[in-house]
Amino acid sequence: MADLIVGIDIGGTKVAGGLMTMKGQLSRSSVVPTLAAKGFKTSYGQITNLIAKLLRRAGKRNQVVGIGMCAPGPLDPRKGLVISAPNLPGWRHVLLAKMVSEKFHLPAKVENDANAAGLAESLTGAAVKYRHVFYVTVSTGIGTGIIINKKVYHGKNGIAGEGGHVTIDYRSPYRCGCGTLGCIEALAAGPAMARRARVRLEQEHTTPSLLRDWTGGNLSRITPLMIEKAAARRDPIAYEIIEQTGFYLGVWLAGMITLLDPEAIVIGGGVARIGKPLFDKIRKTILQYTLSPRFAAHTPLLAAKLQKNVGVYGAASLFLPAGVKAEAEF
Numbered sequence: 280m281a282d283l284i285v286g287i288d289i290g291g292t293k294v295a296g297g298l299m300t301m302k303g304q305l306s307r308s309s310v311v312p313t314l315a316a317k318g319f320k321t322s323y324g325q326i327t328n329l330i331a332k333l334l335r336r337a338g339k340r341n342q343v344v345g346i347g348m349c350a351p352g353p354l355d356p357r358k359g360l361v362i363s364a365p366n367l368p369g370w371r372h373v374l375l376a377k378m379v380s381e382k383f384h385l386p387a388k389v390e391n392d393a394n395a396a397g398l399a400e401s402l403t404g405a406a407v408k409y410r411h412v413f414y415v416t417v418s419t420g421i422g423t424g425i426i427i428n429k430k431v432y433h434g435k436n437g438i439a440g441e442g443g444h445v446t447i448d449y450r451s452p453y454r455c456g457c458g459t460l461g462c463i464e465a466l467a468a469g470p471a472m473a474r475r476a477r478v479r480l481e482q483e484h485t486t487p488s489l490l491r492d493w494t495g496g497n498l499s500r501i502t503p504l505m506i507e508k509a510a511a512r513r514d515p516i517a518y519e520i521i522e523q524t525g526f527y528l529g530v531w532l533a534g535m536i537t538l539l540d541p542e543a544i545v546i547g548g549g550v551a552r553i554g555k556p557l558f559d560k561i562r563k564t565i566l567q568y569t570l571s572p573r574f575a576a577h578t579p580l581l582a583a584k585l586q587k588n589v590g591v592y593g594a595a596s597l598f599l600p601a602g603v604k605a606e607a608e609f
């Protein structure tokens with residue numbers, strides 16, 4: 280009986296893969312370098328070699344249900360098409376699902392990485408109890424996924440759910456990578472946190488801070504991880520930066536709640552590891568800015584469960600049956 284799924288997470292530096300059971304358990308994961316700089320043929324070869332290796336591990340081919348893949352957008356999940364991939368040179372209009380499916384004689388799907396991660400959290404992770412989930416990952420960027428009735432909401436062109444590029448301050452001096460001013464990604468992702476810490480410490484030179492000590496005064500070396508560690512040691516500047524990040528995320532999530540009224544919000548990514556101080560500030564701010572705080576007060580804000588290998592979970596979950604709680608219609 281077919282009971283295994285191949286999951287492949289395609290990134291700019293590495294390709295991670297694994298085998299997942301139909302119960303959502305991941306095993307036998309593996310990582311290879313993408314070798315992206317060598318162009319499409321090489322990086323595609325790295326992906327297919329990893330798939331071949333995982334299929335050998337799976338045993339008989341008829342034990343495998345399908346091959347799920349995820350990559351950063353923009354892509355068209357319905358056609359399995361990678362439109363372009365900023366960190367994969369040479370990848371333009373690649374019909375990835377079709378190519379992989381024909382090569383391995385198995386069904387294949389491709390999904391945006393944040394959408395896939397959101398789906399995995401709702402099927403096997405922090406939000407298994409909920410049908411309608413808003414997923415957020417905060418790291419070097421901010422990715423989101425809208426899960427409705429245990430399925431990814433794709434919109435008309437397959438590109439819905441780009442919540443990181445919703446602006447919360449059109450007068451912001453900070454321009455996002457997408458070209459818009461004040462996207463939440465430009466204000467609250469890891470690089471934005473590091474920038475705010477640097478600017479804050481450059482403004483005055485008297486407040487002591489571990490961030491000054493740890494970077495030897497070279498403030499351009501501040502990282503989000505340093506801010507997290509300094510805050511844990513009660514560094515006032517680091518704490519201030521985290522509070523500010525929580526405020527921005529809270530204002531933005533208040534809007535998302537007003538718009539979607541989700542059953543739960545899941546927050547993942549490196550920045551979410553900061554935990555309680557960040558989450559507390561987000562919760563408080565949501566209640567100040569959302570339309571119905573009475574309801575929003577009961578919207579759980581959950582820490583992501585699938586931290587390591589979340590991309591592989593996400594990719595493989597494309598072939599999981601929708602959760603038992605999914606309704607027949609929505």
Ligand SMILES: [Zn+2]
Nearest residue numbers: 444455457462
């Ligand atoms: Zn943007």
